[in-house]
Amino acid sequence: LLSQFDPDNTGYISTEKFRSLLQRHGSELDPHKLEVLLALADSNSEGRICYQDFVNLMSNKRSNSFRQAILQGNRRLCSKALLEETGLSLSQRLIRHVAYETLPREIDRKWYYDSYTCCPPPWFMITITIVAFFLYNGVVLDRFVLQVTHPLYLKNALLYHPQLRAQAWRYLTYIFVHAGIEHLGLNVVLQLLVGVPLEMVHGAARISFVYVAGVVAGSLAVSVADMTAPVVGSSGGVYALVSAHLANIVMNWSGMKCQFKLLRMAVALICMSFEFGRAVWLRFHPSAYPPCPHPSFMAHLGGVMVGITLGVIILRNYEQRLQDQTLWWIFLSIYVIFVLFAIFWNIFAYSLLDLKLPPPP
Numbered sequence: 001l002l003s004q005f006d007p008d009n010t011g012y013i014s015t016e017k018f019r020s021l022l023q024r025h026g027s028e029l030d031p032h033k034l035e036v037l038l039a040l041a042d043s044n045s046e047g048r049i050c051y052q053d054f055v056n057l058m059s060n061k062r063s064n065s066f067r068q069a070i071l072q073g074n075r076r077l078c079s080k081a082l083l084e085e086t087g088l089s090l091s092q093r094l095i096r097h098v099a100y101e102t103l104p105r106e107i108d109r110k111w112y113y114d115s116y117t118c119c120p121p122p123w124f125m126i127t128i129t130i131v132a133f134f135l136y137n138g139v140v141l142d143r144f145v146l147q148v149t150h151p152l153y154l155k156n157a158l159l160y161h162p163q164l165r166a167q168a169w170r171y172l173t174y175i176f177v178h179a180g181i182e183h184l185g186l187n188v189v190l191q192l193l194v195g196v197p198l199e200m201v202h203g204a205a206r207i208s209f210v211y212v213a214g215v216v217a218g219s220l221a222v223s224v225a226d227m228t229a230p231v232v233g234s235s236g237g238v239y240a241l242v243s244a245h246l247a248n249i250v251m252n253w254s255g256m257k258c259q260f261k262l263l264r265m266a267v268a269l270i271c272m273s274f275e276f277g278r279a280v281w282l283r284f285h286p287s288a289y290p291p292c293p294h295p296s297f298m299a300h301l302g303g304v305m306v307g308i309t310l311g312v313i314i315l316r317n318y319e320q321r322l323q324d325q326t327l328w329w330i331f332l333s334i335y336v337i338f339v340l341f342a343i344f345w346n347i348f349a350y351s352l353l354d355l356k357l358p359p360p361p
Contacts, residue, residue, distance in 0.1 A: 012048040095200075097258075102201045102245070104255030108318050112201060122199035124208045128175075128234075129191055154361035159295075160219045160231040163360040165346050171219040172212070175234035179282070179295050186275045187234050190268070194242050198315070206314045207241065213335065214240025214306040218299030220342035227350065228357055229283065229296035235275065239303030242268055244311025251312070276300050293358060310335060 013021075088096070095116055099109040154161065158173040165171075178184040199207040218236020222229060246265055249256050258264070279297035287293050309331040314322065322328045350357070 012050055014048055098197045098200050100256075101197055101258045102248075102315070103318060104248075104252030106257075112318070116200070118200075120204065122196045122204070124204040124211075125191060125195035125199050128211070129188060154230060156361075160222065161361060162223070162228055162230070162350070162357050165223060165350075171216055174219060174231045175215055175237060177232045178234075179232050180278075182278065183233055183235075183275065186271055187238050190242055190271060191234065191238050194245055194268070195238075198241060198245060202315060202318070210240050210244060210306065210311045210314055211237040213310055214238075214303035216339065217302035217306045217335070219302075220339060220346075221302030221305075222296040222298045223346050224342050224349075226283075226296040226298045227353075227355055229293050229298075230358075231299050232295045233299070235279070236299040236303035236306075239272065239300050240307040240311055242272060243304045243307030244315050245307075247308045247312045248315045251316070306335070 095118075096109070096113055099112045103109045103112060156177060158170065158176045160170045160174040178187065195207065195211070215234065215237040217240075219231050222231045246268060249258075249261060249265060253261075276297060279295070279300060282294045283297050285294060310328075313325060313328045313331060317325055317328075
């Protein structure tokens, strides 16, 4: 149909012809997509519409030019907000609540609702929770949590230990072991309540990147700043996700329409502060098995730093190409520099400083 309005095959038609086309065939389109097309027409200052933008919309793809046209538009969508619509099923209302919890713009919420198919489901956060926390601790170790007062606390092949830092897998696998049922419980709650909705919106690739980057930054931060301590728990990854989400809410406060957002932020901060305070207290509490110290709390801080840098960029740019974002490359470069610095630190600093490390488990 658009070709009839573009006889010269330029790839563009005027906004006036585009509006007449929408009026003629609008009943055949999804109402939400019709609203987006109208917003695209009203926000275009050049007086013409690109045919490819129309194709991208109908195929659930958005080009950069299309996004900019929507974001810079001066017309607000006139229909009711998603949550005000009636006759919704439980799954529809759940998806819409997730959109309101994580996305600051109504146009992105509607786009997410129209595009989300729950295929694939949020498999990463669910899998890492079930396998890492419950399957490993419950089946392999025959206990759901290793208390720091337990004689087997350090005797496993997964936690990070300064004497065994050459075993590179320990910088990741330490998340499989937790020091106390309260440590495990808080991490599981925060991971599922925050991580699953974020993965539903942003996808497994982005969320797993933030999570793993926080985990690695956590263990490396311990190896640099708390060199004699072991590390257990998934707080690095969990804190990366939660801090990125909270920072995104603060940066887009007026656009976030989630209910009780102030209360929810307060609850999340209280839980994080309680768990972090417990970790600090435990680190300096006399060890039950000297000279082996209690686990470090620096992994929490490493996760937070990843969340408010890399995490914020990833969550802010919904469905946009990160490689086009200058700030993304800046923070990614800083992260890579830190990782390289920590690797060389682990290779040379321990011998140069002549530290007295706890004996290997």
